[in-house]
Amino acid sequence: MLLSTEQTRAAMHGIENQISWRAVERPVGPQPLPTWVKGAEVNWYDGYSNSPSISLLVDGDARDWTGKRFRKDGKYYRAYHEDGRMEQYAHGGFISPVELSRFRSADGTLREYRRSGPEFAESGDKGMGQMWAGGIFVDYGYEPGEWVKVMLPATTAQEGFGGAHVPLVMEDGSELVLRGPWHVGAPAGYAEVSYRQRGNRWGLRGGLYLTLDLYTRVLARFQAHLELVEVTYCGATTIEPMKPEWDAPKRLIYEREWQARAAARKAVA
DSSP: OOOOHHHHHHHHTTTSOOOEEEEEOOOOSOOOOOTTEEEEEEEOOTTSOSOOEEEEEESSOTTOOTTOOEEEETTEEEEEOTTSEEEEEEOOOOEEEEEEEEEEETTSOEESSOOEEGGGTTTSEEEEEEEEETTEEEEEEEOSEEEEEEEEEEEOOOOGGGGOEEEEEBTTSOEEEEESOBOOOOOTTEEEEEEEETTOSSOOEEEEEEEHHHHHHHHHHHOTTSEEEEEEETTEEEEEEEOTTOSSOHHHHHHHHHHHHHHHHHHHO
16 A cells, blocks of 8 residues: 555554654754755644654755656655655556647647746737736736647556646656656655745645755754654654654654543543
8 A cells, every 4th residue: 555654654543553763863063955955944733643844945846856867666756866855656557558638839848737927928828817926917828839649658547646647757768657646655764845945935845855864964954953853653754853842752742641631531530
């Protein structure tokens, strides 16, 4: 079964609840970081049982880099960057040629979606509307081209990401379309983060994985006052921060609170 970290813990709840944890050593002093990393915040999910997570502030799209190529590792499709980034999807379906709809731009480029924006207000379909940009409303349009049917290597259709098609370029340069791939937790040696591009207040994206080395360097730079711990319970292991007032991971802090409330209710009954 292909599950995310939180789904794994939900599925294993009541089966494998024993928790173990250890402190993670953090680097001390200024640490080299990729230039695209500009900040890091902690999402504590106060009041909920979710583990704390990290969201980064970045320049550009952290899941888009020059020469990006995917390799197949069993049921996993992963693209690695030398600076410590990784993107992954999971899909166990067979691959075969499939007829798919693609938008062919004027330059012949095939895309899953037709692009729109101010840059196409004159060259594309005009009068499509206006959008808010740079503090003013500006005209926008759709890029010129046409929808066509093409044969592409693709997986069987599954329901991950709502059945969305995810086009990949593989290590050998070939194209592959994952149809309905699944989001899964970080593999050994990695931690999952979300990210937001500078200047975009609401555009939080997930699906970015960092090596533990890069992950700890990022937090040592931007959240140096927080201790890090490796936590294992309900079939999953994560690296997560602790609040300064905590002496244990969030899971144990919340369990103590649950037990205290249960004891109080029992004493009143």
